[in-house]
């Protein structure tokens with residue numbers, strides 16, 4: 703996924719200064735971050751509505767629009783996809799460590815004590831007695 707988002711991000715950067723008459727992206731950049739944020743929010747709401755309605759195909763289509771509008775807003779805010787991947791990696795590492803630690807307030811069960819094993823020497827002595 704990150705590869706196609708990278709390519710889309712580069713395409714958005716390349717379209718930023720094109721003729722607004724032919725490029726939706728250039729139009730969005732002319733309109734400013736308020737309009738970009740509004741488009742992103744609209745697409746997010748469309749995804750939510752389609753998911754609630756159980757329209758899987760529409761969720762896929764609207765998700766692609768959502769990601770496009772997200773990359774436009776990133777480009778406008780000076781955020782690069784790799785900045786987001788880095789943050790995701792940081793969380794993955796952090797949560798990966800956190801998963802291994804006991805959660806605060808959760809009591810860790812004490813290991814149950816097993817009955818002591820009979821000494822091996824005693825077993826060997828019994829085996830020796832049987833042989834005689």
Ligand SMILES: N=c1c2ncn([C@@H]3O[C@H](COP(=O)(O)OP(=O)(O)OP(=O)(O)O)[C@@H](O)[C@H]3O)c2ncn1[C@@H]1O[C@H](COP(=O)(O)O)[C@@H](O)[C@H]1O
Pocket residue numbers: 710713714717720724725726727728766767770
């Ligand atoms: N990936 C996309 C992309 N995804 C979605 N969209 C557009 O965003 C629209 C979704 O918004 P809406 O549903 O609001 O569509 P609308 O009703 O026509 O909305 P308005 O923008 O007219 O208000 C879709 O219909 C697409 O036209 C995209 N527009 C452009 N790109 C890519 O962006 C790059 C630059 O393209 P241009 O903007 O055409 O220069 C190219 O690589 C394109 O492939």
